[in-house]
Each structure stands twice: as structure tokens, then as C-alpha cells.
Amino acid sequence: MLDVGRHPNIELLAYTEVEKVEGEAENFKVTLRRKARYVEEDRCTGCGACAEKCPTAVPDAFNEGLGYRSAIYSYFAQGIPSTHTIDPDHCRQLNGKKCGICAKTCQAEAINFEQKDRIIELNVGAIIIAAGYDIFDPSLIPEYRYREIANVVTAIEFERLLSASGPTGGHMDRPSDRAVEAEIEALEKKAKKSQKALDKLEKKFDEPSAAFYRKYQAGEYKDDEDRKKWADKYAAHLTVTEPLEELKKKAEAFTVAKRLAFIQCVGSRDFRFYPFCSGYCCMHSIKEAMIAQEHVPETTSTIFGMDIRAVGKGFEEYKIRGGNNSNITYVRGRVAEITEGPDNNPVVIYEDTRERKVKRQEFDMVVLATACAPIKGIAGLAKTLGIELDNYNFIKTSPLSPVDTTTPGIFVCGCAESPMDVPESVAQASSAAERAAEIAFQPELEKEKAVA
Amino acid sequence: MSKDILVIGGGIAGMQSSLDLADMGIKVHLIEKLPSIGGKMAQLDKTFPTNDCAI
Ligand SMILES: Cc1cc2nc3c(=O)[nH]c(=O)nc-3n(C[C@H](O)[C@H](O)[C@H](O)COP(=O)(O)OP(=O)(O)OC[C@H]3O[C@@H](n4cnc5c(N)ncnc54)[C@H](O)[C@@H]3O)c2cc1C
Numbered sequence: 001m002l003d004v005g006r007h008p009n010i011e012l013l014a015y016t017e018v019e020k021v022e023g024e025a026e027n028f029k030v031t032l033r034r035k036a037r038y039v040e041e042d043r044c045t046g047c048g049a050c051a052e053k054c055p056t057a058v059p060d061a062f063n064e065g066l067g068y069r070s071a072i073y074s075y076f077a078q079g080i081p082s083t084h085t086i087d088p089d090h091c092r093q094l095n096g097k098k099c100g101i102c103a104k105t106c107q108a109e110a111i112n113f114e115q116k117d118r119i120i121e122l123n124v125g126a127i128i129i130a131a132g133y134d135i136f137d138p139s140l141i142p143e144y145r146y147r148e149i150a151n152v153v154t155a156i157e158f159e160r161l162l163s164a165s166g167p168t169g170g171h172m173d174r175p176s177d178r179a180v181e182a183e184i185e186a187l188e189k190k191a192k193k194s195q196k197a198l199d200k201l202e203k204k205f206d207e208p209s210a211a212f213y214r215k216y217q218a219g220e221y222k223d224d225e226d227r228k229k230w231a232d233k234y235a236a237h238l239t240v241t242e243p244l245e246e247l248k249k250k251a252e253a254f255t256v257a258k259r260l261a262f263i264q265c266v267g268s269r270d271f272r273f274y275p276f277c278s279g280y281c282c283m284h285s286i287k288e289a290m291i292a293q294e295h296v297p298e299t300t301s302t303i304f305g306m307d308i309r310a311v312g313k314g315f316e317e318y319k320i321r322g323g324n325n326s327n328i329t330y331v332r333g334r335v336a337e338i339t340e341g342p343d344n345n346p347v348v349i350y351e352d353t354r355e356r357k358v359k360r361q362e363f364d365m366v367v368l369a370t371a372c373a374p375i376k377g378i379a380g381l382a383k384t385l386g387i388e389l390d391n392y393n394f395i396k397t398s399p400l401s402p403v404d405t406t407t408p409g410i411f412v413c414g415c416a417e418s419p420m421d422v423p424e425s426v427a428q429a430s431s432a433a434e435r436a437a438e439i440a441f442q443p444e445l446e447k448e449k450a451v452a
Numbered sequence: 453m454s455k456d457i458l459v460i461g462g463g464i465a466g467m468q469s470s471l472d473l474a475d476m477g478i479k480v481h482l483i484e485k486l487p488s489i490g491g492k493m494a495q496l497d498k499t500f501p502t503n504d505c506a507i
């Protein structure tokens with residue numbers, strides 16, 4: 001990433017999209033829209049002081065909504081460029097409220113609430129599409145109850161939980177437990193506030209609220225208006241502290257998730273959605289199970305799949321290593337349903353096809369290996385570029401020219417073309433670069449021919 | 453003079469194409485929809501089959 005940001009031959013335009021493409025191979029006229037960040041790129045040093053002071057919390061997309069960021073943010077800590085961006089949907093100032101705290105904080109005077117989108121025009125010889133993929137939305141399979149059962153998560157969410165820089169600092173904290181902890185935090189804040197008001201009254205009447213309240217309930221201080229207010233305040237305080245204590249007691253029993261289930265082919269090899277294999281998900285489930293076990297050695301994982309597709313250099317060995325060293329059990333069977341048992345534990349109901357038996361097993365957390373889906377904006381992008389898509393909305397190519405789209409001079413690589421892992425994406429990327437370079441060098445090649 | 457190339461998307465595929473072209477001496481314009489490049493790979497903790505850190 002750093003190399004891309006620093007290379008003198010690369011002009012990096014982040015927060016930018018294609019608006020229009022005209023012309024043909026060797027001579028495309030491209031119109032780009034560089035979206036307003038409301039931060040001057042040449043001034044922002046990426047120090048992050050603004051984000052610390054910003055009072056608005058927004059679910060963090062980079063962490064798959066498992067944490068929060070400010071309305072002014074860098075997409076992730078090591079992001080290139082590190083230029084911060086104001087989220088126009090959530091920023092208070094941009095939504096007509098009084099704020100501007102970031103602008104007051106910024107030493108570089110980089111904040112510019114008046115910044116507008118900029119239109120950029122370019123002439124290019126060729127175009128490479130590397131727009132990637134989206135995560136299949138597992139709520140389309142209602143029997144897996146994603147979003148209904150808190151501890152059923154997607155594999156990409158699990159990656160963020162595993163990451164030391166993620167929302168849990170790499171601890172396998174269960175979403176249901178994190179929700180309780182967030183509730184405790186909110187109630188504690190509330191309790192602190194109401195306690196402050198009670199403190200004043202306790203001082204005034206020189207008595208603890210609890211002792212006073214007992215007497216008040218027994219019928220003392222009948223016509224004392226001031227004490228009635230105190231009693232009301234204390235009763236309101238109890239409606240916060242009582243559930244708070246209960247939740248705290250519950251939270252004492254929380255531990256990290258140690259019994260993991262991985263469910264393969266969620267949306268792939270499924271005729272309701274994508275009939276083909278996404279190729280990389282068997283491998284990333286094994287990887288995630290291995291890493292979880294490295295974090296907490298007693299972790300056990302069960303991977304439920306029709307079969308494990310470990311097709312690649314060193315992949316089969318990796319799968320076996322997982323089974324031997326990382327407490328992974330591979331179960332051949334398709335999961336029919338996930339329900340919720342006690343303690344927010346997901347229960348997996350499946351057919352063990354080796355034993356031909358329907359079974360159920362309880363876990364701490366279930367991870368869904370979601371299919372590789374085409375990106376949401378792909379139809380619009382294809383129309384702008386004048387290229388065709390295949391039946392599943394990946395970019396159309398042919399087997400003998402796997403990086404050529406249906407329009408000469410426009411190439412494709414990575415998961416925009418079809419599901420593939422990182423090594424394959426890199427190989428295709430180099431092929432696409434090579435095909436584009438043929439066009440880039442065309443004038444020089446022709447000149448050479450003329451001289452010869 | 454060679455012609456410029458436009459690369460759409462700054463995930464691992466777009467970054468690799470851009471670097472290859474740039475190393476050949478070709479001017480690349482790399483555009484990314486999100487505020488930073490990196491794509492999905494930047495979200496991964498580690499990558500198979502080596503379990504190296506993704507970024
Ligand atoms: C949970 C999980 C774990 C994985 N683990 C591994 C692993 O360990 N090893 C491995 O080899 N593979 C792994 N993979 C697969 C890996 O994520 C992909 O192979 C790889 O990220 C594909 O890269 P890409 O550049 O094609 O796409 P992406 O990473 O999706 O990048 C595409 C980029 O293009 C941008 N973009 C999209 N539309 C536009 C537009 N219109 N204009 C401008 N920019 C746009 C996007 O914002 C994004 O930055 C995993 C996948 C998942 C889901």
C-alpha cells in the first residue's frame with residue numbers, strides 16, 4: 001500500500017469514482033468525480049486530533065459495524081492516503097447544527113466545510129477494472145438467522161474480531177456479551193448523572209438517600225414537597241441501578257468464545273443464489289479457526305461443509321495441519337438451521353451425511369463463510385464503461401482471454417471478474433497490467449517499426 | 453511517450469496492476485471509491501496459506 005502511495009508514476013485518487021467514459025482503446029476520455037472530503041488533501045497531515053474531538057459516533061464500516069468511528073475519520077489507521085474525511089451524512093455542521101469542533105482543533109487548518117466535488121478529465125490509453133466483490137448478505141437465508149442471533153457472524157466480521165487493531169483488540173468477545181457491556185456502560189453514565197443530583201440532596205438534608213427513602217415509603221414526610229422531589233429522583237435512580245447491578249452480575253460470567261462453528265457455502269454452491277464455488281472460503285475458515293486457537297489454545301472449531309476445497313499450492317497441507325494442530329473437526333454435512341439456545345449460544349442443526357443422522361450441537365459463536373458476490377454498483381459501472389456482465393453480474397471475459405472484457409482496451413482483474421483468492425488476484429492483476437501496457441506502448445512500438 | 457492507464461479500484465488487484473505498470477515507466481491514475489486504498493485484504497487479520505499479516 002505504501003509503495004502505491006509513494007510511486008512517482010502513480011497518481012492516487014481516493015474517494016473518487018468514474019462519471020463518464022468516451023472514446024475507444026488507445027484514446028479514452030474519462031471524466032472522474034473526486035468527492036468532497038471537506039478536508040484539504042494538501043493540508044491534512046493525518047494526525048487524527050480532529051477525530052478524537054468529534055462528538056459524533058458512527059458505526060465503523062471498516063470494522064463491519066462492530067465498532068464506532070467519528071464523523072470525521074480516516075478509513076483505517078494505516079490507510080493510504082491518511083487524509084481524513086468528513087462523513088456528510090452524520091457530521092453535525094454539514095447537517096445544519098452548530099459544531100465545527102474539528103475545524104477548531106485542526107492545527108493545519110485543513111477543514112473546509114465549503115469544499116465541493118471536483119470533476120477531473122483524463123485521457124488514457126486503456127482501463128483496468130479491479131473493483132472487487134461484496135460479501136453475500138446471509139440474511140437472505142432466513143434459516144441461519146443472521147442479525148437475529150447476535151452470535152452468528154460473517155467471516156469478515158470474525159476477521160475484525162481476530163485483529164489486534166480491531167474493535168475487541170483481538171479478543172473473541174461475543175457480540176451478545178459486547179452488547180451487554182455497552183448497555184452497562186450506558187447505564188453507568190446515567191447512574192452517575194442521577195447520583196450527582198442525589199448527592200446534592202443528601203448533603204442538604206444530611207442523610208443517605210436509601211435511609212431517607214425507607215422512611216419516606218413508611219409514610220414519613222407526607223406533605224414535604226422538597227422531600228417528595230427527592231423521593232421521586234431516588235426512585236428514578238433505582239430504575240437505572242437495579243438493572244445495572246443485574247447486568248453486571250451477568251457480565252461476570254462472560255468469557256471469550258471457545259467453541260466455534262464455521263458454516264461453509266453460505267450463498268455459494270446454492271442454486272437459490274450462486275451455484276458456483278467461491279473458491280477461497282474453505283481456506284479462510286481453516287485460517288480463522290487456526291488463529292482463534294493460537295489466541296486461546298483450548299478453542300475448538302467444527303467446520304461444516306459438503307467437502308473442503310483446498311485447491312492451491314500448499315492448501316491441502318494447510319487443511320491437514322489445521323486438523324492435527326488446531327483442534328479443528330471437519331464435519332461433512334449441510335447445516336439446515338441455526339437456533340438460539342441458553343446463554344445466547346447458537347445451536348447448529350445439521351445432517352451428518354457420513355452417519356446419515358440429523359444432529360444438533362451448541363456453540364459459543366457461529367461464523368458464516370459467505371459467498372463472493374458482485375459489487376452493488378457493478379451494473380452502473382458496466383454501463384458507464386460499455387462492457388458486458390455475465391449471468392451473475394461479474395464482468396464477462398472468455399476462457400482464453402481471461403482479463404479482456406467485451407470492449408477492447410478495457411481489462412479486468414481480481415474478484416470483479418470472478419471469485420478468487422489473493423494469489424490468483426495478484427496473478428490476474430499482472431496479466432491485466434501486461435495487456436494494458438501493450439496499448440500504452442503502442443505509439444513507441446509503431447515508431448520502432450517505422451525506423452526499422 | 454507512452455499513454456496513461458486508468459485503474460479502477462484500489463484493492464490488492466488494483467494495487468498490483470498499478471505497481472506493475474508504474475514500474476514499467478507508465479503513468480497510472482488509480483482511483484478508489486473509499487477514502488483509502490487496501491480493499492478487503494486490508495480488513496483481513498492474516499492471510500492463508502502462510503498466515504502472514506495482511507497489511
Ligand atoms: C473473510 C474473508 C477472508 C479472506 N481471507 C483470505 C486469505 O486469507 N487469503 C487469500 O488469499 N484470500 C482471502 N480472501 C479473499 C480476498 O479477500 C480476495 O481474494 C481479494 O481481496 C480480492 O481482491 P480485489 O482487489 O479483487 O477486491 P477488493 O479487495 O474487493 O478490492 C476492490 C476495491 O475496489 C474499490 N471499488 C469498488 N467499486 C469501485 C468503483 N466503482 N470505483 C472505484 N473503486 C471501486 C473497493 O472499494 C475496493 O477497495 C478472504 C475473503 C474473505 C471474505
Ligand code: SF4
Pocket residue numbers: 264265266268269276277278279280281282283305307308309369
Ligand atoms: S470454497 Fe468451500 S465454502 Fe467456499 S463455496 Fe467453495 S466449497 Fe463452499
